[in-house]
Amino acid sequence: MGQLVIAILAGTVIAAAQSAADFEKRVREAMTPSIEKQRASVQKQAASALPVANLPSRGFFTVPWPSTAPLVSPLEAACDPLPKEKLDPLVEDAAKREGVQTDLVQAVIAEESAARPCAVSRAGAQGMMQLMPDTASELGVKDPFNPKENIDAGTRLLKQLLTKYGGDVSLALGAYNAGSARVDREGGIPSIPETINYVNDILNKVPGAAVVPAVTPGVVPGIVPVAVPVKKH
Secondary structure, X not given: OHHHHHHHHHHHHHHHHHHHHHHHHHHHHHHHXXXXXXXXXXXXXXXHHOOEOOOOOOOOOOOOOEOOOOOOOOOOOOOOOOOHHHHHHHHHHHHHHHOOOHHHHHHHHHHHHOOOOOOEOOOOXXXXXXXXXXXXXXXXXXXXXXXXXXXXXXXXHHHHHXXXXXXXXXXXXXXXXXXXXXXHHHOOOOOOHHHHHHHHHHHOOOOOOOOOOOOEOOEOOOOOOOOOOOOOO
16 A cells, blocks of 8 residues: 555656646747847847957858957056156166166156056057067066066167167157167158157157157158257266
């Protein structure tokens, strides 16, 4: 009798489990079209909310793929500028050691990163004086986001460019921005509006520096000699 009761109870449990499984299956089948419709709606909204990358007309994907926007735009670093009381001693020490005008180093830092140690450009330049990784490595920088290391290396690079161009601040700045190869090839400040503005912005902050003439279409700006005054400490 006991075995019969157990058998009946076991059969009831199995039947209930099968009924529950069948019920769940029927519910899933009924909800699938609705879920797929909602998923398609969400994907459509996401695609319209993001910029769409250009893909080949015969690419693998059949729908546009949302492009990824850059996380950090140029000079919008997620850190505050280095306080003046911390920045000034670092600049004065590097400028004195390399024999470069303090005001010039300060102006380059202001133009390059607005004194933000964690600044990174879209091109990959890093830190206070926006050193490219290869350049930083050549200058022995271990941590480009360390203000002292970056300023020391950037000032040393600026000194090298000033030496290369005979103390001409305009050419050194043009090379710092656009590369010395471009300056050498054009025989003067590269005819790039960004570079011209960069050089002039810095020269306007440095006492006694000459301003580079505006770019005339088809005309390469000439060399503008500027002496490098060195402050005596």
